[in-house]
Amino acid sequence: VINGSKIFITNGSIADSVIVIAVTDPDAGPGHGVSAFIVETDNPGFSVGRDLDKMGTRSSPLSLLHFDDCLVGADALLGDEGAALWQVAFECFDWERTVMIASSIGGMKASLDGAIAYARERMAFGKPIAKHQAIQHKVAEMKAYYDAARLVLYKAAWMKQEGLPHQVEASVAKYFVAEAAMRNALEATQIFGGYGYIKEYPIERAIRDAKLIAIGGGTSEIQKMIIGRSLLDE
Amino acid sequence: MSHWPFSEEHDELRDSIRAFVEAELAPHAEEWEARGSFPDRVFSRLGELGFLGLSYPEEYGGGGGDYLCNIVLAEEMTGSGTGGLTMAVAVQTDMAVPPLFKFGTEEQKKRYLVPALAGEKIFCLGISEPDAGSDVASIATTAKKVDGGWLVNGRKIFITNGRRANVMTLVAKTDRDAGHQGISLFVVDTDTAGYKVERTLDKVGMHSSDTAEISFTDMFLPEDALLGKEGEGFYNISWELQGERLIGAAGAIAGAHRMFDAARGYALQRHTFGKPIAKHQAIRYMLADMITEIEAAQQLVYEAAWKVNAGEYPVREISMAKLLTGEVAWKTADRCMQIFGGYGYAMEFPIQRAWRDARLIRIGGGTDEVMREVIGRIEGL
Numbered sequence: 001v002i003n004g005s006k007i008f009i010t011n012g013s014i015a016d017s018v019i020v021i022a023v024t025d026p027d028a029g030p031g032h033g034v035s036a037f038i039v040e041t042d043n044p045g046f047s048v049g050r051d052l053d054k055m056g057t058r059s060s061p062l063s064l065l066h067f068d069d070c071l072v073g074a075d076a077l078l079g080d081e082g083a084a085l086w087q088v089a090f091e092c093f094d095w096e097r098t099v100m101i102a103s104s105i106g107g108m109k110a111s112l113d114g115a116i117a118y119a120r121e122r123m124a125f126g127k128p129i130a131k132h133q134a135i136q137h138k139v140a141e142m143k144a145y146y147d148a149a150r151l152v153l154y155k156a157a158w159m160k161q162e163g164l165p166h167q168v169e170a171s172v173a174k175y176f177v178a179e180a181a182m183r184n185a186l187e188a189t190q191i192f193g194g195y196g197y198i199k200e201y202p203i204e205r206a207i208r209d210a211k212l213i214a215i216g217g218g219t220s221e222i223q224k225m226i227i228g229r230s231l232l233d234e
Numbered sequence: 235m236s237h238w239p240f241s242e243e244h245d246e247l248r249d250s251i252r253a254f255v256e257a258e259l260a261p262h263a264e265e266w267e268a269r270g271s272f273p274d275r276v277f278s279r280l281g282e283l284g285f286l287g288l289s290y291p292e293e294y295g296g297g298g299g300d301y302l303c304n305i306v307l308a309e310e311m312t313g314s315g316t317g318g319l320t321m322a323v324a325v326q327t328d329m330a331v332p333p334l335f336k337f338g339t340e341e342q343k344k345r346y347l348v349p350a351l352a353g354e355k356i357f358c359l360g361i362s363e364p365d366a367g368s369d370v371a372s373i374a375t376t377a378k379k380v381d382g383g384w385l386v387n388g389r390k391i392f393i394t395n396g397r398r399a400n401v402m403t404l405v406a407k408t409d410r411d412a413g414h415q416g417i418s419l420f421v422v423d424t425d426t427a428g429y430k431v432e433r434t435l436d437k438v439g440m441h442s443s444d445t446a447e448i449s450f451t452d453m454f455l456p457e458d459a460l461l462g463k464e465g466e467g468f469y470n471i472s473w474e475l476q477g478e479r480l481i482g483a484a485g486a487i488a489g490a491h492r493m494f495d496a497a498r499g500y501a502l503q504r505h506t507f508g509k510p511i512a513k514h515q516a517i518r519y520m521l522a523d524m525i526t527e528i529e530a531a532q533q534l535v536y537e538a539a540w541k542v543n544a545g546e547y548p549v550r551e552i553s554m555a556k557l558l559t560g561e562v563a564w565k566t567a568d569r570c571m572q573i574f575g576g577y578g579y580a581m582e583f584p585i586q587r588a589w590r591d592a593r594l595i596r597i598g599g600g601t602d603e604v605m606r607e608v609i610g611r612i613e614g615l
Contacts, residue, residue: 008576053581055590062580124369134603182568190596190603194367194392197597198445199436207593208438214572215579221516221572 012063281353
């Protein structure tokens with residue numbers, strides 16, 4: 001019997017099944033006593049509270065879920081009892097941190113291409129802004145961050161593919177891609193000026209979407225904690 | 235004791251504006267943001283209370299105060315919790331109306347300045363065009379001399395108060411071949427034939443402020459619509475931009491201070507790994523960096539404001555204040571959102587609005603890049 005609530009659940013209100021992580025032994029100590037279950041959303045004890053309105057990534061629903069005496073069969077247990085943190089949560093985080101953020105790389109490419117096209121077109125002080133050095137440097141920096149972000153993500157994804165341990169690499173990728181995506185989205189907005197701030201151009205959406213990368217799937221602070229500990233702990 | 239550069243009178247003014255903002259503006263922030271506008275009545279109420287004319291002479295209905303009163307107003311308006319409203323009011327007090335006082339004839343002041351300070355006439359400022367913003371010399375809107383006046387054709391974009399304004403302070407080309415000397419200012423009633431609000435622009439932030447695109451088609455203006463001398467518009471609007479940038483900087487940094495206060499409160503409440511996140515060094519140092527940068531940028535704003543108050547024209551300090559406050563306000567907003575985590579990204583907490591609003595500072599009133607250009611030139615580069 002599952003009781004409790006979950007927040008910030010992507011696809012929450014449209015899902016057919018939910019993988020739920022719940023405490024099965026409150027006395028087992030940190031990292032233990034947590035198990036995973038597959039819950040069908042037509043289960044009578046399951047309900048969707050509401051969808052949360054958010055700044056970016058607006059085409060996906062983000063929901064509150066409630067479990068109220070939600071009865072599941074013994075076969076709903078996913079993995080071993082008490083081992084969900086290691087078997088399920090961390091595994092999901094690795095996927096999230098290597099795969100989910102790949103879409104940001106595509107977003108960065110779109111911002112870069114858009115900024116280049118606009119810089120060639122827009123005139124200021126008698127020439128296209130692409131001919132002003134400050135803009136040339138912005139575009140050059142965007143390209144460098146784009147390439148670096150792409151490669152650091154590919155490295156983590158390749159290690160995952162090869163079955164190598166990649167928890168730290170996934171955190172490095174997640175942290176760096178978040179920084180680079182936000183940075184490039186901001187530079188693109190700045191190049192677009194007033195047009196970057198209004199909703200007719202897709203540029204403003206890129207900043208709103210990019211911000212989530214530094215928050216969702218473990219904040220950048222958590223990634224730094226993981227990386228820092230891996231380097232510093234004996 | 236009052237904080238430099240303010241006096242006890244400024245502190246009293248601050249208290250009365252704060253009480254008004256808390257009682258009559260802040261409770262409506264959500265509603266006005268959702269609606270994309272706030273009632274015109276806010277302008278007349280501000281006029282009634284004397285807040286629109288704080289630094290103008292009493293003979294025009296002003297308060298006879300100094301420039302620092304305007305800084306106090308800009309800082310306290312951020313307490314409304316909606317950057318759009320703060321900006322819309324600043325357009326009236328510190329952007330569209332000052333040229334009228336500085337360059338207008340006595341007749342123009344009676345006709346426009348008096349109702350502007352009373353909040354009976356709402357003003358907008360027509361500088362930016364689809365193809366020219368900070369590069370004012372490249373504007374394409376023309377005012378052609380005709381019998382008895384001027385014929386204006388062109389377009390203006392990103393115009394704050396654009397949909398509701400009764401009067402526009404307009405920048406137009408009066409001589410296409412004269413470069414910087416070919417630009418003039420006009421004061422335009424928005425019900426003039428040929429003046430048309432084309433559309434409202436949807437923006438990332440500043441939602442309570444209406445932003446419009448406006449067109450002029452064979453719009454006839456009488457001789458006395460000319461504001462200041464013909465051909466001096468470039469220099470006069472450059473003067474206006476200094477006030478615009480400084481008041482924007484003052485509001486930006488006051489807003490950043492409020493974001494910091496909110497994030498500080500949240501960091502003390504929210505627990506992770508068994509203690510408040512404020513007790514984790516990463517968050518505590520993030521907040522320490524924030525408040526250090528905010529206070530440093532605020533001193534630069536005060537330095538520039540103090541010089542303006544003393545009758546100087548501190549383009550250098552104003553440009554620096556605009557550049558630094560824009561960057562600090564944005565960094566503060568982004569770090570505060572980070573501290574709020576998932577709740578920061580959801581629309582239920584006000585930090586997301588501050589984040590969206592703060593992004594404009596680095597673009598509006600002259601981009602960061604234009605500030606660097608100005609500072610670079612002043613430094614002889």
